[in-house]
Amino acid sequence: MKIGLFIPCYIDAFYPEAGIATLELLEKLGQDVEYPLDQTCCGQPMGNSGCNSDAAAAEALFVRNFAKYDKIVMPSGSCTHHVRDNFDAIPQTDEVRHVRENTYELVEFLHDILKVDAFPWAEFNHTVGLHNSCGTLRALRTASMSELGEKPFSKPMDLLSKVKGIRFVTPKRPDECCGFGGTFSVTEEAVSAKMGVDKVRDHYQAGADYIVSADSSCVMHQQGCAERAGVPIRFIHIAQILNGAAE
Amino acid sequence: MSNKPVNHARAAEHFLEDAPHLQFHDERLWDMRQKRDGQMHMLPEWQDLREEASRIKEHTLSRLPEYLEQFEENAKKNGIHVHWARDGAEHNRIVGEILKAHNARNLIKSKSMVTEECDMRPYLEKQGVTVTETDLGERIQQLDDQLPSHIVVPAVHKLTSDVAKIFAKDYHTDPNIRDPHLLAEAQRQAARPVILHADAGMTGGNFVVAETGTFVVCTNEGNADLSATVPNLHIATIGIERLVPRMADLGVFIRLLSRSALGSPITQYTTHFRGPQKGGEMHVVLVDNGRSARLGMEDFWTSLKCIRCGACMNTCPVYRRSGGLSYGAVYSGPIGAIIDPTFNERKYSTLPYASTLNGSCTNVCPVKINIHEQLYKWRRVLVQHHEMPFVKREIMHMAGKLMGQPKMYRAAIKMTEVSLGSMPRFVLYNWLNPWGKHRENPHPVKQTFNDWYRKNREKAKPAAASETKK
Amino acid sequence: MSAARDEILQALRNNRPTPENHPLPPVRTLGDLDASRERFIASLKILGGDVLEPVEGETLDQAIMRRHPDAKVICSNVPEAKGTLPVEKVKTPQDAATIDVTVVRAPFGIAEMGSIFLSESQLPINSFAHLGQHIVVVLSPDSITANMHTAYQERPEFKSANYGVLMSGPSATADIQGVLIRGAQGVRSLSVWFA
16 A cells, blocks of 8 residues: 655644654554655645635646555645545546545544554653544544534544553533634634634643644644743644654 | 625624623523533434434425415415515515504514514614514614624623613613613513503514414513514514424424523423414514525525524634624524525625634534535635635635645745745735734744655655656 | 515425425434423423422412412412402403413423413413413323424324413523523413322
8 A cells, every 4th residue: 555645734834743753653554655745735725715716726736646646644634624525626537536535634544544553652741632623523523523412432532542641631612613714814813813712721721731633733823822822731743642752 | 785795803803802791702602502412412312303304494495385385375274364575675565564554553573583684673663663672682682773693692792781781771770780680670571561552563483384374483581472462463574494394393393493592492482373363463474585596506505494593603613702793694603604695795705704614513503504514615606706805815816826836836935934926925914914913923944844855755756746647 | 465475486496406305204203202290390390380289288279379479369260270360351461461370271281391381272361371470380290291292293282273382481581691580571480280
């Protein structure tokens, strides 16, 4: 199985350590991973804004980059959601369908495809609160949703529970959106920032040292809110913890 | 009516400045959501009920003409006068004429979103009719000359002190009252004589049963019952989408409505009107006002399934932090954001963007409207119809082009301040600037992942996109 | 007027989704089918209603006086209670406004909700159920149906009454700062007397 690694633009530019951890982790798990150098974006910002025709170039490039792989893995729930559910600015050829059907968010790939049962190298002696992005939660369904009253499950929690030393806390509103929302963070700046502050305070008051998430876009926003509001909490991508980061 | 797009973001910013109101609003609505969850957990059949409700509604909408005719026939048989209104103006005219024929000058009414849609109160008042809202929240909003900010709890954005001030002006109560019980009692005492002397009563209708010609009104205060049983003239304004085929279908909807709305098992009053009371007269006005057109919108017709419970508002993190009035429309919150553009695309073009697309609204909807997916689809439609602000549209256009050109994209990333193509820097700067208003910017890094990979993975050879083609 | 009707119906015919894709689901009876008095009472209390329990062989009139000692005008539409105001005196909707306690019999109750049903058959005038300050409802424990599904399927009153109200506890509001207030506009209290 040949894996193509997609690293979303904000991870590339602002959280390269999350990308590196993703790559190293997959390699530790014995996977054959390649990162096509000419990648840019999955098209989500344009798609989510309603400017779907403007997503065409990014989507076409994405397919050119990734069509040759058996599986495409990315450390981002929202990008996976775009590729899987909304990637329709370009004609739906066999290549496009192949890409869409074989794109995985990192957690679901580890949990559902590789079925990883141990991360012997991982130890994280901190108290963490898990932030599920709305993309992973309500689109990819990597965890149970509070609104539906379904039997509780959580793929990211399943994976994190295999890490030595880690302790968990649950915020009061675990499913509440943190307010990033792509361009929403700019066009609805005030509401977005308020949601972000409320989110990080909720985790902090629950006793978390770290907020861990499978989505760096949420983290970028939450970190900015926490720093401005003076909430002393740190942020880390789930790939880093699973790859053995100590802090 | 102004056609100018609603500035939800600015109104929300204003709402956020008032910490006590904001905190109460957020917590009160979140509490309603929590209570709704509590009810759901008590009913193992909850998801079955949602599915049934959705299917019954979709079926009914697909046969709406037949069911409306069936309702009309049965209602007429029972002595109800049935009227049809294409739009708000026609509705108001019909109601005005009925009142005039009875020489009715004092109208009491219970909450009806359709009469808000039709902007009926000012119309009737111009005709010399005094209209008094009898729902406490709606009455507060009427006295304060505001739209309801929530479809179930119209004055949820107000604190006791606000109500005390409003009542002091109109009811001459002490403006310093801080006990809601005293204010509610003041409303009861003020409303009673108005109710007893009213010439006509008006209600909405939550559900309409085709097979019996019945319409159902749900309230907690009993004010619809007072409005309908004290005066001898009862007019009900009802949207044409409110039908269900069978009486038994109500079992599904009544079980869902109040549980979804307030987290209480049922409204205190669930009233079935099938004909006029002894010596009375009953009129039903069936209102279209854009509904028949909406039924033809492939991506949006299922919004007509809505039973107006407000659960999507209660769960919406944006609504809770911006308040219903910030939507500048009769319908606010997620459901408002997908319905309002059907009334006026330009004016409400901003509302589908007042969402993070988080999807919680869809999950709580008792009739399974895919609200967040419709928000997404509305954005596409609005862009196609040129209803997106120019700067944002241009930025997306430039960004989209850039994302298709990896070399230019890499060059742009390398610059500390990304300038997208030919977009003048100050425009982009101004557009992205709000990020930093209440948030720190992300920290700059020494090297991007792309740089790191080039340096640290030998097998990575610079390759053009075309070379990686299958 | 009929132009509006025809136009609306025509637009609906033109615009509707394909009816064949949306069959009517059969009526279902879901949920807890416990029709016990205990379940009814528990539900009634959640919604702020109460049970009027007789103390040592009390009559209904005595129980009402005990529950509502300040009541001056009690008007009963049931043989079990005499009241103070003959029900024949209540002729217009407004006449009910002077009553402190109204007494009626409900043909059935719903265990799931603690609801009681009233229609014009049980009321001298429809406003009778709403304008009085308090209401006492006589209910036979044998006439409790399990839930909303069974109620709508089994009770003929829904299809025969011109006015049929399910009252679930007293009038209530939480419109001022979320504070729950019983006795908003309609009755201030609702008590059930089993008989």
